[in-house]
Amino acid sequence: MSERTPAPRPVRLGLLGCADIARRRTLPTILRESSAELVVIAARERAKARMFADEFGGEAVKGYQALLDRLDVDAVYIPLPAGLHHKWIVRALYAGKHVLVEKPLTTRYADTVEVVELARSRGLTLMENLTFLRHGLHAAVQRLVDAGEIGELRMVDGAFGFPPLDPRDIRYRPDLGGGALLDVGVYPLSAARLFLGSDLEVVAATLKEDPERGVDVAGNALLCTPDGRTAQIAFGFEHSYRCEYTLWGSQGRIFVDRAYTPPPTWRPVIRLERQHERRELILPPEDQFANTLRAFVRAVGASERPEQSADTAAICVQARLVDQIRDRARLLRDHELSRGHR
Template identity: 55%
Template sequence: MATGTGTGDASASATEQAPVRLGVLGCASIARRRMLPALAARPELELTAVASRDLSKARAFTDEFGGQAVEGYAELLARDDVDAVYVPLPIMLHAEWVERALRAGKHVLCEKPLTRGLADAERLVKLADGLGLTLMESLMFVRHSQHTVVRELLDGGAIGELRSLTAEFAFPPKPAGDMRYDAVSGGALAEIGVYPFATALLYLGADLRVLGATVRRDEALGLDMSGAALLAAPDGTTAHLTWGMEHAYRSAYELWGSTGRIVVEWAYTPPSTHQPVIRVETQDRQERRTLPPDDQFGNVLAHFARAVRTGEDNGLQGEDILRLAALTEKAGAHAVALPGGDGE
């Protein structure tokens, strides 16, 4: 799974080309709060249209960010002035609308995870490849430059040989009626667990075994609310992952090596103005590295635009999508269900 900022490695001539004309399927909160503000700062892309089943919602977006409001997702896909679409719909709607977008000849940037299951992910990746279209998963955190620094420290021997990894991403319960409590959201493993699982793939490689997993289900909602998993790499390195939406907030991972530790706080959702701090601890010293701010949403957009223009697979596509889908599906299949709540 590749990392990188998406800025320094973009071709110098990218901004001289006509921008990729982007349409948005749905008026999700993540689009309004993070993706569309980032899009406004990327000359490689231009917002053409925003679609919603409720035209007033689409107009609220276009009044703020530009483009034309469209009633209905199919109407947006029929437009000739849309080269690519961003899909921030609930997870259980991804497979249908990603497929329809690809068959309409549009490149696709889809919120993570691409689908709820491996079979659908394989089908869509194969379809995009066959049509010569870019299909990218918006797993934005891996595009933040802080993880490139961590990789450099690890490869440089800053903590010796890696022995284990812990990754935790969870947040407190949302108000009643929040979309995450609707069955179309896919549950905590799909919505939140992908972050720690992607972290394990990032540092331990793709050949991971699931030694055990648990999920806590809310039977009234019909959703998993939290979970944990223990993974192992072929060399014996382990990963302990925790995720959920019923905890005090935490967004962090730690690499524990033979001579020290690397700790990354605010690993998954840092604002574009945040200066990340990487902590390196060994027996005789502690070092705190403060890094420049970086915009992981803008970086994903830049990589997507470049892939659309060049056809290059520069990560979060093809095999990266399938590795993450396979691992999370395997964890779900191994998971032991724990007693749940009543949905209140």
């Protein structure tokens, strides 16, 4: 009788920071996936870690470094505020841990390149948890474009915005990497890059700043490829809800709603319009958080990481474009706008 090959040991994960996104989406996903095991939860206060451990399992520890010093942790998930990502990615990589980190990977292009190179040099997986990119919806859209359903793609138009947040929300804190560009602008920006390629450049941009908080609360950007295809993106914290993108081609257009944050039970709809035709393609539901976790586990277990190389190259392009939006933005402040209307 042939012996069965034993199942691979689950990747032993540690949670570095008890954030809301971890509680709502990522930790429930980990509990459902047999390929990963939550073993340690770290917070600045042990009571907060204990609260999460009571709900999701694992051991509660005080302090992030205490988690990184443990030998029973293969990888860490970092949902800390964006302004803390660079510091704790570096520390985790030097501790020999693979890293899954919430978007954005870091707040600056130079920091992103640094941690990507550090992960590569140490043979470790570094992945950004921008989960919408791993939903099959967008691959289905790409297949329609490749099949010529809208002719030649000319333009991508994307938007992600929602009403104002709780005034105490960390996304209003500049010291923690807050602001609409890093929190929601990265979604339509990433969609533009996904469909138009990595040679996009920012032509013009605006950022509206809240002078009391010192962070951007809204913005727009115009981007262009060398061959003249364009993207327009809009984002912010002071809008009615929009979460969409449109691909406009020479013979038609494709529209996708709920593009970036579909619930796992959502059946995505692709609307295709041509001159004398309108049709809808309804896709099966998918859990993009589960897809990302599985991709991360595969990368951790792989001896070579070609998928990760493609991912990190795309992350670096994204970080470059974010820096370009900041550099080229006309900065609009609420008090200046109100004075102009008097």
